[in-house]
Amino acid sequence: MTIAADDFEYVRVLVRTKAGIVIEPGKEYMVDARLGPIVRREKLESIAALVARLRTNIADPLHRQVVEAMTTNETSFFRDLHPFEALRKTVLPALCAKRAAGKSLSIWCGASSTGQEPYTIAMTLREFLPAIDEWSLSFIATDLSSEMVARSKAGAYNQIEVNRGLPATLMVKYFEKQGLGWQIKEPLRRMIDFREMNLTKPWPTFPKFDIVFMRNVLIYFDVDTKKEIFRRLRSVLKPDGYLFLGGAETTMGLDDAFERAPIEKSGCYVMKQAAANAA
């Protein structure tokens, strides 16, 4: 399947408008790969037929499916490992000591995809702090896609997904076999409030967060959108909170209020002292 230039442009504009995500020229192969399953599911003849249907019916729910297909990213349990090592060894010890009196923690995972990242955070947290149920925990995980939110809530994964990156000790502890797949056990699922959210639209009223994971999503946005998201992140992150970005992402040149935390390879940022005082 190969996409025609004007159809590619239509999809580019659609995804840019609805999700604020930029698909660079040259990514035609990606659009082909992502839209192919929709073409087959809808029993259409080609991507051209799919785009023709989008053009002729602006209210068609297919628009949403196309946007979601173009914005779903690869993920796995303990992806990149380092951020979760940083969480376990540095961030949680520091935060839990500071918050011990009030026993309160708040976490936001801002592009939770199929749920592996928030569940990884939840497992790491529970392993570090077995008494977490005695704390007041606000743990929100959001994604643009309603389908991803539904999958995350179900917490059901196939064998390949569970095989990848997940330590066997944690699999035994937090998963149960369901037919050919595996499901996250209820106590872990209950920890997380999964919601649909578009980062480029106005944000809902959030609590102030101790930890924000916003990994591998900003790379898709243009510079102005990135700046705006960092500005908003400053307003929802506690002055002594921690922001985790993906390995290829940085605040440098986009927001001077943040600086890299001295934790190797973690992609962890904190607010500079002056910015934190002003917050």
Added chain:
Amino acid sequence: MKVLVIDDSRAMRMILKTTLRELGHEVSEASNGQEGLDVLKSSGPFALALVDWNIPLVNGYEFVCKVRADPAYAAMKMVMVTTEVETSQVAKALGAGANEYVMKPFTKDILRDKIEMLAAA
């Protein structure tokens, strides 16, 4: 890293060997648990052993138990690579001293991630 692969399937040994070599490891192999124990004695020490559960003579679970009973191999990490995917089986292997578990089928990425995870632990 020196790695010992124990599997009675020649095809599986070949897949593991090729994958591990691509990842930069030095690989020895055995086709059953007893041969695995012999290779440990003759060519050890190994940093890591990848062991199938259902192998002849000494099965994978027994292999893990025997190795863990010998302090000489305390530093060697062991990964069960197997089609046995019930939670109780995984728990049994871990309880016996296996460090990790990889379910067949697996991909190169899965194997690499597990080995990196063990190296970081």
